[in-house]
Amino acid sequence: MAVALVNPTGLPEIPIYHQVSVATGSKLIHVAGQVAWDADGANVGIGDLAAQVEQCYLNVGTALAGVGATFDDVVKLTMHVVDWHPDRMPQVLDGIARAAATLGVTPAAPASLFGIVALDVPEHLVELEATAVLD
Secondary structure, three states, rough: OOOEEOOOOOOEEOEEEOEEEEEEEEEEEEEEOOOEOOOOEEEEEEEHHHHHHHHHHHHHHHHHHHHOOOOHHEEEEEEEEEEEOOOHHHHHHHHHHHHOOOOHOOOOOEEEEEEEEOOOOOOOOEEEOOOEOOO
16 A cells, blocks of 8 residues: 555544554645535535535545545645634535545544635535645
């Protein structure tokens, strides 16, 4: 495997991601920010943050599979959430858990979450980007 996920001593262990990823592969994959669109471009989960987070993860999974990768190859996830407030974290975690159950994986790469003002489509509440490495 090209990716090792690590929680170095001296840093807190976060239940939903690791603090560091070490990649040794030779093919770098960048997945564009995925929003809550289905395969036909229809909005999914309008007004429902958990449903949109789930769809974003599913879309990232589809993008990765399209180039022969999986969440095990992901070295970094970046999430942008509209009108972020920490009280919304349970909805984000619910969406991740639902996607993980559907995908049969637990995305655990280092991750960042940024609160933003808006995305390109008013109905979109979240966007998820991924970077992966393959041997």
